[in-house]
Amino acid sequence: MNSFIKTKNGLSKLYDYLLNLKYDHQFSLKTNSSVQLINMDVKSKSIIHARHYQATHYRLFFKIMNQLSLPWNKFNFIDFGSGKGRCLLMAGMLGFKEVFGIEFAKDLCECAKSNRESFQKSFPQIHLPPIKIINEDALNFFPKTKNNVFFFYNPFDGVILEEVLQNCSRYSPPGSRDYYIYINPLRDYLFGPLGLKEIMKLESSNHNKKVKIFTNSS
Numbered sequence: 233m234n235s236f237i238k239t240k241n242g243l244s245k246l247y248d249y250l251l252n253l254k255y256d257h258q259f260s261l262k263t264n265s266s267v268q269l270i271n272m273d274v275k276s277k278s279i280i281h282a283r284h285y286q287a288t289h290y291r292l293f294f295k296i297m298n299q300l301s302l303p304w305n306k307f308n309f310i311d312f313g314s315g316k317g318r319c320l321l322m323a324g325m326l327g328f329k330e331v332f333g334i335e336f337a338k339d340l341c342e343c344a345k346s347n348r349e350s351f352q353k354s355f356p357q358i359h360l361p362p363i364k365i366i367n368e369d370a371l372n373f374f375p376k377t378k379n380n381v382f383f384f385y386n387p388f389d390g391v392i393l394e395e396v397l398q399n400c401s402r403y404s405p406p407g408s409r410d411y412y413i414y415i416n417p418l419r420d421y422l423f424g425p426l427g428l429k430e431i432m433k434l435e436s437s438n439h440n441k442k443v444k445i446f447t448n449s450s
């Protein structure tokens with residue numbers, strides 16, 4: 233990598249770092265610091281397949297949503313491995329119909345709940361949709377809502393992802409239009425066999441972060 237690109241990436245990382253701090257402060261949230269799962273209260277055996285907590289950058293989240301650009305009030309947002317709840321609250325602000333966060337670390341669910349309260353206290357004028365924080369292994373979540381945006385910030389390896397994707401595609405109600413956002417898509421080969429088509433690819437210039445979006449809809 234030449235030094236111009238290195239400097240550009242370094243500046244971009246710094247910019248994201250500062251933006252994350254600014255928005256956490258502005259929205260009265262505490263979502264920024266990463267957490268290793270070894271220090272967390274996790275009952276599930278799936279922990280050996282899991283990735284630690286790290287929040288999606290605000291800038292990346294809004295870039296993805298801008299590209300996808302759906303009528304949010306007709307869709308539900310489901311974050312698999314929702315951590316401290318940053319994406320849940322941002323999805324709530326966008327105006328999704330209902331928002332679900334599935335997170336197996338109890339302590340992270342508590343953080344997400346306290347972030348939800350803190351946001352609502354600071355912005356009582358913003359009407360958020362129901363935001364449900366579910367302390368559960370992603371393997372045990374079966375979507376019952378129609379028209380969903382499933383969100384995965386590379387939360388687990390292929391063993392868990394394959395089963396979760398099967399649950400999403402089998403249990404989502406008939407006629408449901410579903411979108412799958414996959415950040416850092418290391419196991420993108422698992423989507424095709426389920427009949428899910430890739431409709432969008434985003435290459436973030438910073439952090440080499442790639443995003444792929446898949447759908448069941450034609």
Ligand SMILES: C[S@@+](CC[C@H](N)C(=O)[O-])C[C@H]1O[C@@H](n2cnc3c(N)ncnc32)[C@H](O)[C@@H]1O
Nearest residue numbers: 282285286287288313315335336369370385387
């Ligand atoms: C990279 S973080 C993403 C956090 C959040 N979705 C975001 O984008 O800001 C991955 C999260 O997935 C959670 N996780 C990993 N495996 C899980 C599983 N099997 N069930 C539920 N949560 C899981 C971790 O505890 C961690 O909080």
